[in-house]
Amino acid sequence: MYKIWLESATVEPTIGAFKLDMRVPSGTNLCNWHLKLKELSTNGKWVELLCHYHQVNKAGLHPTHYSDFPPILKACSNLLSYSYGKSIHGCLIKTGCDSYTSIANSTMDFYIKTRDPDSASAVFNSMRWRDQVSWNIMVYGSLDLGNLEQGLWWFNKARVSVCGFQPNTSTLVLVIQACRWLRAAIYEGLKVHGYVIRGGFCYISSVQNSLLSLYAEDDDMESAHKLFDEMSERDVISWSVMIGGCVHCGEAQNGMKMFRKMVCELGIEPDGVTAVSVLKGCTSLRDLTMGTSLHGLVIYRGLDSDLFVGNSLIDMYAKCGDADSAFKVFEELPQRNRVSWNSMLSAFVHNERYMDALSLFYSMGKEGINADEVTLVNILQTCKHLHLGHSKSVHCVTIRWRFESNELLLNSLIDAYAKCNSIELAWKLFERMKKRDVVSWSTMIAGFTQCGRPDQAIAIFGEMTRLQAQDDQKPNEITLINLFEACSVSAELKWAKGAHGIAIRRALSTADQVAIGTAIVDMYSKCGAIGESRKVFDQISEKNIVSWSAMIAAYGMNGLAHEALALVEEMKLYGAKPNAVTTLSMLSACSHGGLVEEGLSLFNSLVQVYGIEPRLEHYACVVDMLGRAGKLHMAMDFINNIPEGLKVTGENAAWSALLSACRSYSNSDVGAVAASHVLELEPESSTGYLLASSIYAAGGLWVDAASIRRMVKEKEVKVVAGYSLVYVDNKACRFVAGDIDCHSLAAGEMHSIVELLHACMKTEKRNAGNFDIID
Structure with a gap:
């Protein structure tokens, strides 16, 4: 930064290592001073301008014309010389020059650029006459400093206070961006759009593109399309905004169509922003062919050196199942940031290449790249498929780097411990958490269920519901689905019905009702209550392919293979087409029902009839x-x-x-x-x-x-160990070889269970004739 000492005449001013000659030139007068000032200002020689001003003051020639001061203040703004600019403001007040509107505007601009909006506001309030430049400075300055709400307030006040207020283009663009960033101000954005039309700004491309971004980011693609169709000239920014908006709103296919029209029909060359949006669309559609073609275009256009494009390519290849191509892109990146490493790590995890993910994590440390919370969450997705020691190592790193306050990381640790069958460590970590969100509770419920302890999972849910009034945490649909899974593992029909009642009492959206209803169908089927499964299935108003597949699987696992195949035909009548999961449920039903010929016929017709590659x-x-x-x-x-x-x-x-x-x-x-x-x-x-x-x-x-x-x-x-599950008096009793829990049963209950087992074996003997009863 420039260091300028102009306050004292006894100290020679210096800039960096250079000393400036402060001797007063012979023949200096106010006329020469004015011409010299204008020349230095035009050429942007701000240091020389301030030194020249100091020379004139030292010679006793004090400029008094109001037009001489704006360049001096502009020099202070560009050099960020706050103290010197403030002293000049003091001189202006003493000489009375601050009453000129142009000088006041320059003073406000100086304070805005040196990040002192309060002083700028004070100057504005003391002005006798304000022009449109004065209002533009306050609007633009507030928005540029990040005071978005205050900037919009100044803009609205200017429109009311000044007849025919005309904001400049840069100010208007910032106003629209403020409405975009303040999502709650979308209504304000609509009013600005009306103002743009009335004011005749609707033909300025930068303003139109800002409005497009406003609608696209608010997921209002209908308004965006209307505005886009009305534009007489569309540049690459306009197309990029529309493509990105379509992808963001789940209309990736439309985004791809727009991209093809942009490139093939109109010949507009895509830039890095366009490439990133299109790559996101390919990722959403899992369109590897389109993504590979775009990669070729990226190389041809020389965009492969763009770090954002490179990271998007890694993500696209990873989500499309091509981790090798993702790694090739990663290796060829001219520079990498932490996002690049995390994207590649996520690519290996997503494609279940866990050892490659661990190797990359170690390479990351060797390269001197410090892992962040995202890195550790990614590596935990690997650890839960490997040895428990890896999860413990990540836990140590979490403590050492003081990431214990990151809830996502702690929840991932709980999940990793549970998946490694170390539910005790998961429970200890859960108990020590200072703040638990609904994800923490849901993860803990799922952990106990996965480790074969559904009773504790259900107890955790009960504790969660008791504390929700205090902690303002309500179980969501994921929590309920985890609860249903716990009831499925316990095979307690009484608990399953209780969980079903909880779901009924909660007001759920239509989408949630489908997911919850499907989970309940699965829960009842695993409890052996196939009739209840069918009742719930029939009550789902908008069935999707997952719902049909779940009901088919329910029939299959309960040995009702013919009913499962009949349901497939019913599904076709409703216009639902079986997918890979549905056909898998059908094959499973044939397997459990002993329908070998039907199963082989189904498998052989997967491609021809259903269009599914096995x-x-x-x-x-x-x-x-x-x-x-x-x-x-x-x-x-x-x-x-x-x-x-x-x-x-x-x-x-x-x-x-x-x-x-x-x-x-x-x-x-x-x-x-x-x-x-x-x-x-x-x-x-x-x-x-x-x-x-x-x-x-x-x-x-x-x-x-x-x-x-x-x-x-x-x-x-x-x-x-495996276990046997037997119902006694409507209670599911689990038996594991060598387990002593069965000894805690009362003598009468144990006798009833033994008698029930013998009765079952005698029945089987009568039916099959090949069982030996051992008393």
């Missing part, structure tokens, strides 16, 4: 169906025929289904093959080890069974 889940479901029917070799052949492209994404679900079927049919030959694949694909899951051990033990291969058990201990695989 995914790995569809193949795994068919394998499960064949396995349940005892067609083990056929199931293994089916797995071997899975396309290689799908095998890359993981085929463990198919092999696990076959391994489970091998245990049911005591087939150790096929089971050995399936076990080798499952243990290779899921070395940290206990399911494969336990199934393989059971198959070997059932076949008398005790050495192999012991070997599998030894591997479990050596690899420290955490064994998750």
Whole structure:
């Protein structure tokens, strides 16, 4: 910054390391002074201008003409020399020159640019005569300093106080931007639009583009389209605003059409802002082809060096499932900021490449880029799929960098601990939180449910509802859906009906009603109350494809395969087209209902009839169906025929289904093959080890069974026990091998349960004739 010492004549003024010659030139007079001042002002030589003024004062020639002072004040504004400008203001007051309107305007402008709006307001209030420049300075100055509400107040006052007030273009643009930034002032924006039309400003492109942005950011695309159609000249900014507005309002397809018209028909060259908007549209539509084409255009136009464009390309490729291309863009960025690293980290997480995400996180530290809360939230999405130690490490970083006040990060930590089956750590963190929002409570409810402790999840919900009056926290639809899931896991029909009652008592929007209704359908089906599921399903006024799929799945999991397939035909009558999830529910229904031929026919017609390319889940479901029917070799052949492209994404679900079927049919030959694949694909899951051990033990291969058990201990695989659920007196009782909780039951209850089990086994024996009862 320039340092100017002009207050004392005994000190030579300096600028940086240069000393200025302060000797008074011979022959200096007021006429020469005025011409010199005008020349220096025209050329923008502000330092020389102030020094020249000091020379004249030192020579005893004091300028008194009012036109000499505005350039001096302008020099003080440009050099941000507040103290010197204030001293000149004092001189103006002493000489009486401050009464001139032009000088007062220059003084106000000086105070505005040196960020002293109070002094500018004082000068304005002391003026005898104010012109349009005076009002423009106060309006523009307030808005430029960020005082938006005050700026709009000055603008409205100017319109009332000055007959025929004419704001300059820059002031009018700032007024419209203030209405845009103050979302509550959209009505004020409409009034400004009317003023623009009446004042004849509607043909100025910068004003029109500002109005377009006002409507687009307020999601009023109807008004934006009307204004856009009325524009006689549209530049790249106009098109970019409209494309971005369409994408932001969920009309990405229309945005893409506008972009094609802009480039192909009109030949307008897109800029970086256009590219970012179009890339967001491609991301929204998951249109990788369009995104790749735009990437080529970005390179051709030389926009690939734009950091915002580069980050948008990473996000587009990530959301479209092409993490490799995203990483290539990341590597080729000429410069990267923290957003670039976070975008790439999110890309790996989104595409389930968790080890690559961890590796990138470590590289980030080596590059000297400090992680922020967004980074840690992203890495926690990775940690919850890996070892608990990673989550603990992130927790340590959170404490060390003092991010404990970030609620999003703490909620992500709770979720990560719960997903790693460390619900105790999640609960401790939850209890220590100074402030809990509805997300914290919902995450904790979901955590207990995921860890097989639905009773505590429901208790947490009860505590939340008791405290909501105090903390002003009300359960939202996500909280209720988590509650329904807890009731599903508990399989307590009484609790399920209670949760249903809570949903009824809450006023929910139509969209929420569909989501909540679908969750209730699923909850009742998992409690075995298929009749209640159908009643709730019929009460959903606006069913979507998710609702239909949930009801089809409900029939399937309760063994009503024919009803599930009949519902598909009913769905078609309502004009709903089955998607990949629906067809998966249909295959699952065939699997549980033993409809092998129908299931194979459905799978073979996925592409021709439904236009759905089979995914790995569809193949795994068919394998499960064949396995349940005892067609083990056929199931293994089916797995071997899975396309290689799908095998890359993981085929463990198919092999696990076959391994489970091998245990049911005591087939150790096929089971050995399936076990080798499952243990290779899921070395940290206990399911494969336990199934393989059971198959070997059932076949008398005790050495192999012991070997599998030894591997479990050596690899420290955490064994998750299964359980049996039996209803006694309308109460669900859970039994786990080796669990001592059943001993806490009263003797009468235990006797009733044993009698009920024996009765069930005797019935099965009469029906099938192949059960041995062990007393």
